Amino acid sequence: MNVKEFYEAIGANYQDVIARLMKDELILRFLNKYKDDVNYDNLEKNVAAGDYKEAFLSVHTLKGLALNLGLSKLGAATGELTEYLRAEGNDPEKVEELMVPIRECHKEVTENLAKLS
Amino acid sequence: MKRRTLQVIIGGMTFIIILTVIVLISLNRFMDRQTLTDVQRIAGTYLEGVASGEINNYIVVADIRYSQLNYLSDELDALGENASGDEIERIAAEYARLQELPSFAFVDEDGVIHTVHGGEIMSLGNHESLVEKMKAKEPIVMTGKSSEQDLIVWAAPASYPLKNGKKAIGMLYCRELDQFVKNMHLSEVETLARFLLVRKDGSYVFRTEESVGDTYYDKLLRYTKPVDGTAEEKVADLKEHIDADEAWSMEVIYEDPDRGIKERRSVRVDVLPNSNWYLVSLLPYGVLDETIEGMSAARNKGMMIALSVLCAGILIVVGIYMRMTRGQIRALEKARRAADDANKAKSEFLSNMSHDIRTPMNAIIGMTAIASDHLDDTDRVKDCLKKINLSGKHLLGLINDVLDMSKIESGKMTLNLDVISLRQTMEVMCDIVRPQIKVNKQQFDIIIKNIISEKVYCDDVRLNQVLLNFLSNAMKFTPEGGQIHVNLWQEPSDKGDAYVKTHLIVKDNGMGMSEEFQKKLFRSFEREDNKRVHKTQGTGLGLTITKYIVEAMGGTIEVDSKAGVGTSFHVIIDFERAPEDEGEMVLPDWRILVVDDNEEVCQSAELSLRELGARPDTCRSGEEAVSMVLKAHEEGDDYYALLIDYLMEGMNGVQTAQKINEVLDENIPISLISAYDWSDIEEKAIASGITGFIPKPLFKSTLYHELKKSMCEEIDGGVEVTAGSDKFSLNGMHILLPEDNDINAEIATMILEENGATVERAEDGQMAVDMFKDSEVGYYDAILMDLRMPNLNGFEATDRIRAMEREDAKKIPIIALTADAFSEDANKCIEHGMNTHLAKPIDIDLLLRTLERLVEK
Numbered sequence: 001m002n003v004k005e006f007y008e009a010i011g012a013n014y015q016d017v018i019a020r021l022m023k024d025e026l027i028l029r030f031l032n033k034y035k036d037d038v039n040y041d042n043l044e045k046n047v048a049a050g051d052y053k054e055a056f057l058s059v060h061t062l063k064g065l066a067l068n069l070g071l072s073k074l075g076a077a078t079g080e081l082t083e084y085l086r087a088e089g090n091d092p093e094k095v096e097e098l099m100v101p102i103r104e105c106h107k108e109v110t111e112n113l114a115k116l117s
Numbered sequence: 118m119k120r121r122t123l124q125v126i127i128g129g130m131t132f133i134i135i136l137t138v139i140v141l142i143s144l145n146r147f148m149d150r151q152t153l154t155d156v157q158r159i160a161g162t163y164l165e166g167v168a169s170g171e172i173n174n175y176i177v178v179a180d181i182r183y184s185q186l187n188y189l190s191d192e193l194d195a196l197g198e199n200a201s202g203d204e205i206e207r208i209a210a211e212y213a214r215l216q217e218l219p220s221f222a223f224v225d226e227d228g229v230i231h232t233v234h235g236g237e238i239m240s241l242g243n244h245e246s247l248v249e250k251m252k253a254k255e256p257i258v259m260t261g262k263s264s265e266q267d268l269i270v271w272a273a274p275a276s277y278p279l280k281n282g283k284k285a286i287g288m289l290y291c292r293e294l295d296q297f298v299k300n301m302h303l304s305e306v307e308t309l310a311r312f313l314l315v316r317k318d319g320s321y322v323f324r325t326e327e328s329v330g331d332t333y334y335d336k337l338l339r340y341t342k343p344v345d346g347t348a349e350e351k352v353a354d355l356k357e358h359i360d361a362d363e364a365w366s367m368e369v370i371y372e373d374p375d376r377g378i379k380e381r382r383s384v385r386v387d388v389l390p391n392s393n394w395y396l397v398s399l400l401p402y403g404v405l406d407e408t409i410e411g412m413s414a415a416r417n418k419g420m421m422i423a424l425s426v427l428c429a430g431i432l433i434v435v436g437i438y439m440r441m442t443r444g445q446i447r448a449l450e451k452a453r454r455a456a457d458d459a460n461k462a463k464s465e466f467l468s469n470m471s472h473d474i475r476t477p478m479n480a481i482i483g484m485t486a487i488a489s490d491h492l493d494d495t496d497r498v499k500d501c502l503k504k505i506n507l508s509g510k511h512l513l514g515l516i517n518d519v520l521d522m523s524k525i526e527s528g529k530m531t532l533n534l535d536v537i538s539l540r541q542t543m544e545v546m547c548d549i550v551r552p553q554i555k556v557n558k559q560q561f562d563i564i565i566k567n568i569i570s571e572k573v574y575c576d577d578v579r580l581n582q583v584l585l586n587f588l589s590n591a592m593k594f595t596p597e598g599g600q601i602h603v604n605l606w607q608e609p610s611d612k613g614d615a616y617v618k619t620h621l622i623v624k625d626n627g628m629g630m631s632e633e634f635q636k637k638l639f640r641s642f643e644r645e646d647n648k649r650v651h652k653t654q655g656t657g658l659g660l661t662i663t664k665y666i667v668e669a670m671g672g673t674i675e676v677d678s679k680a681g682v683g684t685s686f687h688v689i690i691d692f693e694r695a696p697e698d699e700g701e702m703v704l705p706d707w708r709i710l711v712v713d714d715n716e717e718v719c720q721s722a723e724l725s726l727r728e729l730g731a732r733p734d735t736c737r738s739g740e741e742a743v744s745m746v747l748k749a750h751e752e753g754d755d756y757y758a759l760l761i762d763y764l765m766e767g768m769n770g771v772q773t774a775q776k777i778n779e780v781l782d783e784n785i786p787i788s789l790i791s792a793y794d795w796s797d798i799e800e801k802a803i804a805s806g807i808t809g810f811i812p813k814p815l816f817k818s819t820l821y822h823e824l825k826k827s828m829c830e831e832i833d834g835g836v837e838v839t840a841g842s843d844k845f846s847l848n849g850m851h852i853l854l855p856e857d858n859d860i861n862a863e864i865a866t867m868i869l870e871e872n873g874a875t876v877e878r879a880e881d882g883q884m885a886v887d888m889f890k891d892s893e894v895g896y897y898d899a900i901l902m903d904l905r906m907p908n909l910n911g912f913e914a915t916d917r918i919r920a921m922e923r924e925d926a927k928k929i930p931i932i933a934l935t936a937d938a939f940s941e942d943a944n945k946c947i948e949h950g951m952n953t954h955l956a957k958p959i960d961i962d963l964l965l966r967t968l969e970r971l972v973e974k
Contacts, residue, residue: 020868020958020959020960020961021864021867021868022871026867030860030863030864033859033860033863034860037858037859037860039858057905057907060905060936061857061858061861061905063936063957064858064861064903064905064934064935064936064957065858065860065861067936067956067957067958068860068861068864068957068958068959069860069864069958070958075936079936082936
């Protein structure tokens with residue numbers, strides 16, 4: 001699987017990404033770094049611990065990262081949670097509900113990242 | 118060359134004519150001789166026939182005479198053996214009297230003649246022979262003479278007693294010689310053939326006109342020249358034949374000066390039976406010769422005619438051949454000259470080309486040398502590179518032309534037909550030529566009307582090539598301030614509804630072309646050769662290529678040019694129409710005013726707008742436009758948009774817009790129409806309240822898309838004016854990048870460095886504050902601030918930086934980079950003293966533009 005096919009597989013717009021980052025090799029390099037990024041794990045950890053303030057920071061960073069890498073679905077999903085967590089007094093059930101699409105997107109991305117050559 | 122050809126032809130003709138004459142003369146000679154031989158043969162045969170007729174005649178006469186003698190001798194015999202001489206003589210006399218013979222006689226043993234009836238026989242032609250023959254009991258004929266006349270004497274042997282007691286040995290039956298001569302046609306001279314009777318010794322039996330000389334032999338010797346041999350030989354030969362009693366013949370020329378005769382004759386001698394006589398038959402050729410001569414003359418005449426006809430024929434053929442040859446030679450000469458010209462043009466082209474190629478090549482090499490000598494001087498190097506780039510492009514253009522030409526010459530150029538939009542093609546072309554027009558300070562306008570089909574099937578690249586060629590020529594050969602106009606219109610094609618006839622005119626008022634040059638305009642490798650042109654560079658192939666392309670598209674090119682006045686190229690091509698997606702192009706029923714001093718543009722725009730569903734009005738000047746806008750306002754039906762031409766007589770577009778904005782508070786979007794580059798007039802235009810720009814040519818789709826855009830922009834709340842073409846560069850800028858996430862930091866760093874900036878990353882807000890504090894004043898040109906960071910977030914970091922006691926603390930642009938563009942964060946940024954915020958992901962163009970704006974301040 002090449003970079004273009006990767007973006008097609010996760011339903012994102014390859015043209016946008018390549019226009020910004022110019023080269024497949026660069027995109028590949030950043031994508032590989034995403035594998036090692038801790039923000040998603042931090043998000044899961046903070047959500048589990050009920051530390052929504054930290055969770056906000058994690059999901060916010062994750063969103064920026066996702067948008068930078070052109071992972072648009074993940075970006076949208078994290079965006080939802082970011083906006084919810086921005087205010088005080090969060091409902092854990094609602095957070096769990098918003099976490100579902102984030103988990104799905106993250107899974108899709110990591111699965112496809114594994115296939116990426 | 119020509120003289121030599123003529124010589125050969127005349128010589129050949131003479132030779133052929135002489136040869137023909139010789140052949141004809143020889144043929145004539147041969148025919149003459151052949152005729153002569155034939156005539157001789159015919160004459161001989163004829164003479165033989167005539168002679169044998171004559172001999173028969175003689176034999177008949179002889180038979181009659183002898184039968185009459187027999188009758189008498191029968192009667193005498195009937196008297197019996199004892200009959201007396203008296204009785205015999207009496208009966209014989211009685212018989213002779215009854216026969217009315219001039220004489221009748223007996224001859225006795227002594228040879229004495231006893232005449233019993235008629236005139237006394239005085240002499241006989243050959244007395245001795247008579248006795249001899251009688252004794253031998255053989256009949257004989259001879260001439261004789263009585264006391265009264267010449268006689269022919271038919272003698273027959275007999276044995277009767279005579280009165281005087283003698284014994285008769287023969288009877289002489291005499292008749293008038295004249296009668297015999299008449300019967301034997303011997304005296305006739307008018308007949309074709311003539312006869313003579315001669316004796317063995319050649320003496321004449323009787324004389325007639327023809328019996329010349331003493332004897333016949335004498336005549337032959339004296340007057341005749343035999344055709345072959347001598348007279349003597351012939352006479353000897355004749356004598357031999359006569360001795361042998363054989364027939365004989367010969368051909369002679371008879372020449373008798375006494376009688377004035379000179380003619381050819383055929384002569385024949387036959388033996389007359391029962392006589393000592395020979396019949397000489399002769400046939401003068403007089404008549405025959407005349408006939409033959411007539412024949413010969415006729416033949417000569419015929420031959421002369423044939424000769425003339427032949428010669429005339431040969432002359433005609435040679436003439437035609439010569440004309441053909443001359444034509445061919447002329448054609449050959451022409452072809453040679455054409456080839457020479459082409460060759461010359463090619464070598465001129467080569468020398469031009471080598472000059473033209475060498476010039477940019479030298480520039481490239483020279484600039485490269487300069488650049489490497491001044492590696493430290495960035496501006497210098499930049500300038501060199503720019504010039505190298507230009508020269509390189511120019512060189513590429515030249516090479517492309519040559520390659521195209523060789524493609525055309527080898528017939529390998531093909532068209533890739535595809536659906537193209539004439540609008541796009543024209544726009545692209547305008548975009549390309551605009552900068553050059555600007556540099557040349559020329560006036561440029563493009564007028565479109567009656568577009569039936571915007572989308573057609575055509576080879577886009579080649580069509581562009583054609584347009585650009587005309588335009589670049591027009592730009593090249595038009596002086597500063599000159600006008601260049603492009604007209605485009607369509608009309609129904611003769612080829613049917615599926616086609617549309619498209620006219621394109623590129624017109625300038627430049628230097629024009631001389632008439633001589635126009636004739637060879639489209640030939641390869643030629644360029645008008647005068648001093649004005651020499652400073653203008655080019656391969657001279659452009660128009661040839663153009664013409665070829667247009668012809669390959671099935672079109673035509675017309676040129677109208679006058680030296681010093683200008684040039685107009687008119688291209689007509691029947692394009693196949695492509696389906697239009699017109700269905701989508703509908704505008705609301707906006708009231709729109711089109712202002713242009715060119716009526717064609719107004720009409721065309723009005724038509725297009727009406728088709729789009731808008732309500733267009735047009736006027737021809739700025740003043741008029743102002744009053745129309747006011748009037749519409751009073752009517753309560755304001756214009757939705759105004760489209761104003763930039764270049765107009767009187768008030769120009771910008772002035773008009775200004776005036777309208779002055780007199781009217783309503784904020785009517787005003788778009789400027791122009792064939793010029795927007796960036797040239799942008800500043801003035803925006804200042805005068807112009808909100809949009811519509812590039813010419815005004816195709817229907819152009820109008821649609823531009824108006825649609827202004828509609829959307831209105832919703833967005835403003836006109837976005839795109840940045841100029843010169844890209845803002847981050848070269849040499851130092852940017853501080855506080856960003857906690859590695860990947861985001863790396864991406865931002867990469868993009869910024871790609872654009873020439875030096876990036877220094879801070880891992881959190883505190884670090885960013887420290888780094889800024891430690892830096893020299895003015896070291897950082899900008900800070901790209903992430904908002905959510907551990908330790909110190911973006912807002913707090915900004916607060917601290919702005920609060921510092923240093924010169925650049927308040928001034929340095931701080932741009933927030935955030936993932937949430939439309940959230941409350943955005944407002945918070947401004948509150949905390951940041952200049953602006955940008956949403957992630959980083960849009961490099963937007964970032965550059967923002968930096969450009971902020972850093973300059």
